[in-house]
Structures are given as C-alpha cells and as structure tokens.
Amino acid sequence: MKFLELVNKRQSVRKYAPKEVEQEKIDTIIEAARMAPSASNSQPWHFIVVQDHKIREKVAKSTYSKLIPFNKFAKNAPVLIVIVMTNPKIITQLGGRIKKKEYPLYDIGIVSEHMCLQATELGLGTCMMGWFDEKNISKILRVPAKFTVGMVISLGYPAEGYRQRIKSRKKTKEIVSINLFNRKRS
Ligand SMILES: Cc1cc2nc3c(=O)[nH]c(=O)nc-3n(C[C@H](O)[C@H](O)[C@H](O)COP(=O)(O)O)c2cc1C
Numbered sequence: 001m002k003f004l005e006l007v008n009k010r011q012s013v014r015k016y017a018p019k020e021v022e023q024e025k026i027d028t029i030i031e032a033a034r035m036a037p038s039a040s041n042s043q044p045w046h047f048i049v050v051q052d053h054k055i056r057e058k059v060a061k062s063t064y065s066k067l068i069p070f071n072k073f074a075k076n077a078p079v080l081i082v083i084v085m086t087n088p089k090i091i092t093q094l095g096g097r098i099k100k101k102e103y104p105l106y107d108i109g110i111v112s113e114h115m116c117l118q119a120t121e122l123g124l125g126t127c128m129m130g131w132f133d134e135k136n137i138s139k140i141l142r143v144p145a146k147f148t149v150g151m152v153i154s155l156g157y158p159a160e161g162y163r164q165r166i167k168s169r170k171k172t173k174e175i176v177s178i179n180l181f182n183r184k185r186s
Pocket of ligand 1: 013070128132167
C-alpha cells in the first residue's frame with residue numbers, strides 16, 4: 001500500500017467484529033510504536049496491552065459515563081492499548097520548560113499514529129481515545145505514580161460491513177500558506 005493510501009484508509013473504527021487479534025499482529029504494532037521518534041529520543045512511554053476480558057472491561061468503562069457515553073464502543077474492542085507517559089530526559093524537560101512546550105504530548109501523538117497506521121496496514125481498526133478517567137485506569141492497571149495516562153487505543157477487526165468514510169478535512173488552501181502566514185499561491 002502506498003503511504004497516502006494507508007493514511008486515507010486509517011479511520012477511527014468504533015465497531016468491532018467479535019474476533020481475536022493475532023498476537024503476531026499486536027507485536028508488529030508494538031514494534032512500529034517502538035520505532036517512533038520522540039524529543040531527544042526520550043521515548044517517554046510505556047504500552048499496556050490489555051487483552052484480559054475483565055481488566056479490559058474495567059478500562060473500557062473508564063472511557064465513558066452516562067453523561068458522556070461517546071466511547072461506549074470501547075467495550076466491544078478485543079484489545080485496548082493504554083499508552084502511559086513519564087518524564088522525558090532532563091534535557092527535554094529543561095527545553096520544555098524554557099519553550100513552554102509539553103514535548104511528551106507530541107511524542108504520544110506520534111507514537112499513537114504509528115500504532116494506528118500499522119494496525120490499518122494489517123487490516124485492523126483502531127480508535128484513539130483521549131477522553132478517559134485517568135485515576136481509574138491508573139488504579140486498574142497498577143500504573144506507577146510517575147506515569148500519567150496519555151492515550152487509550154482500541155484495536156480489533158472492524159465489524160462486518162463497517163464502511164470506509166469519506167474524510168472530513170479542511171481544504172488545503174485553508175491550512176497552507178506560502179512564505180508568509182496566509183499568503184496564498186497565486
Ligand atoms: C488526541 C485524540 C483524541 C481523541 N479522542 C477520541 C475519543 O475520546 N473518542 C473518540 O471516539 N474519538 C477520539 N478521537 C478520534 C477523532 O475524533 C478522529 O480521529 C477524528 O474525528 C478524525 O476522524 P478519523 O480518525 O476517522 O479520520 C481522538 C483523536 C485524537 C487524535
């Protein structure tokens with residue numbers, strides 16, 4: 001698959017088939033994540049692959065509530081990958097403070113997309129979830145205090161008939177300038 005084809009194919013999948021994900025595929029996804037770049041190569045992450053039914057159910061339940069139910073679909077994902085993040089190298093911490101940038105958040109975004117693209121290439125569906133009860137998830141997964149939960153990614157085979165959506169994105173000319181901000185190509 002050409003890269004842009006893969007990028008277009010990846011979409012948030014919110015309905016999964018009741019089918020296990022092969023361990024080999026999970027390993028490949030983790031390998032794609034491991035190779036992701038990060039500020040100062042800090043790799044400020046740890047990936048918890050949640051497959052155990054009971055633990056997974058508890059984690060899934062920590063991504064939605066009665067009031068905000070939009071992540072309810074997580075209950076039916078056969079795998080949840082919880083990305084926890086920790087402090088980066090001292091140099092990155094210092095740089096981040098000086099420049100007022102949360103570099104680990106950039107890193108988590110990149111590593112998440114590596115996972116999702118790799119999963120897509122393997123015929124799997126994913127959805128990144130940034131909405132969750134951090135305290136609950138940390139407790140359920142016994143995450144040490146020096147880590148915070150950065151992302152939860154659902155993973156599984158898309159449900160039968162799950163359709164490829166047409167991407168809703170801003171137009172190129174809205175998001176690109178040439179040489180100076182908002183200067184457009186004539
Ligand atoms: C940082 C981040 C957090 C997100 N959190 C959620 C979430 O909590 N629940 C959800 O259903 N989708 C979530 N998404 C998915 C976005 O809604 C989705 O990527 C976007 O609408 C574009 O659609 P697409 O992924 O199908 O191309 C998140 C995506 C990102 C990058």
